[in-house]
Amino acid sequence: MTRIGMTILGMVWSVPLIWCIWTAFRPRELATSYSLDFQFTLDNFIKAWQAAPFGQYYINTLLTVLGILLVQIITATLAAYAFARLNFFGKDVLFVIVLVQLMVPADILIFPNYSILRDLSLLDSKTGIMMPYLASAFGIFLLRQTFKTIPYELEEAARLEGCNVFQVIWNVYMPLAKPTYVAFGLVSVSYHWNNFLWPLIVTNSEENRPLTVGLAIFAQSYETGAQWAEVTAATLLVMTPLLLAFFIFQKQFINSFVQSGLK
Template sequence: MLRKITTVGMYGLAVLWLFPLLWAVWTSFRPRELATSWSFSADFTLDNFAKVWDAAPFDQYYINTFLIVTGILVAQMITATLAAYAFAKLQFWGKDVLFVLFLVQLMVPADILIFPNYNVLRDLSLLDTKIGIMLPYFASAFGVFLLRQTFKTIPNELEEAARMEGCSWFQILWRVYVPLAKPTYIAFGLVSVSYHWNNFMWPLIITNSVENRPLTVGLAIFAQSFETGAQWAEVSAATVMVIFPLLLAFLLFQRQFINSFIHSGVK
């Protein structure tokens, strides 16, 4: 009985989560005059997407978002890998205390750091730049924690065997630890891409030009503009355009997404 109640509750929560998405997709394909109507008819159109694409530079927003997300992910993979290896396998004074202090970042809300980060970027003349958006996220305590826990489960005998073969520490890291931690890398990569694709507050504060705005900021400006503020069809079409890449990636790699978290959790 309890299992049935749990199953029904899970499906109920899934429907609640899915309803806004379905409503946005439905509205985006409806003619403007029928956007807020609940009548079921065969009137569908792609004009909303064409109007949105012509009304705002979404092509530039896509390029900006792709560059920002990719740059952050690459930097996080490098810094998290090196830090995780040091915390997991190297011995140095104060390692455990330093690791605890490093994890304090997980308990600090990102919004608290907006003001000091803004001042630093202003002093560095990096406001309204892509590198300015990316710089505060080049290190990830969450990524370091995941990889550190995975690296600690890898037997030291593998590293010793690699050293006997003449491998340097970098070769050991690249050929032993990184391949064995692939599920964790996938899990963290998916989380990082999803978070920074949807990041809004920080890019909104430091960007002023089309050349550096990501999709989330561009969507907010488009939705609040005088011409489209009350046009639900166009706003829904723009929303679908923004979330479509993430939604498509999840549908295509759903199995890998779930398996990566299962494997990283088991390790």
């Protein structure tokens, strides 16, 4: 029964995606019709790409998403190693504070974050988009759980070979935690790829606007109006990279959560 229920839920979940793909490839005049004739075209994608600077939006999104992920991996790795292996005063209290951050919605921090960026003159910049997300409480927790499962004897062996703490992390912990890094990377990339409210508030120019904001402006523009064919084609352009990434790394994504003890 569980498998049947999951199959039904999966089919329900896929309905909007199937409709989006079907409409994106249909001629404009047939986009909202219910006819099942097989007329397909790529004109919707061409018109959408030409009507808005999606190339620039892609560059902006890739720079911000990958920049956030790179810094998050560095900060989360160092913090997770400290919480998993080092003993220092207040470690448990600090870790509880990190966990509390998981329960704080990011939206309630918009005003103080905006005020800080305004004082730093970082509004309407890629750095301004990235700054509030350069540390991840979820990443710290996930990597800490993985690091604690790695035998300490491996670290001792590396230290006997003359490795310092950074070499131990690079050569021992990070390779053994590869599935966890893949899972965290997918979560981080998907969240920041789809992030809309914060970039909408802090960006004003096409040079810094990400795909989500650009898509919203494109869907509301006068040139597009109610032409659902172009809108769904643009939507498909935005979400296709995430779908491909999930299908490629879904096995590592699932395994990492199983190994970390998360259900």
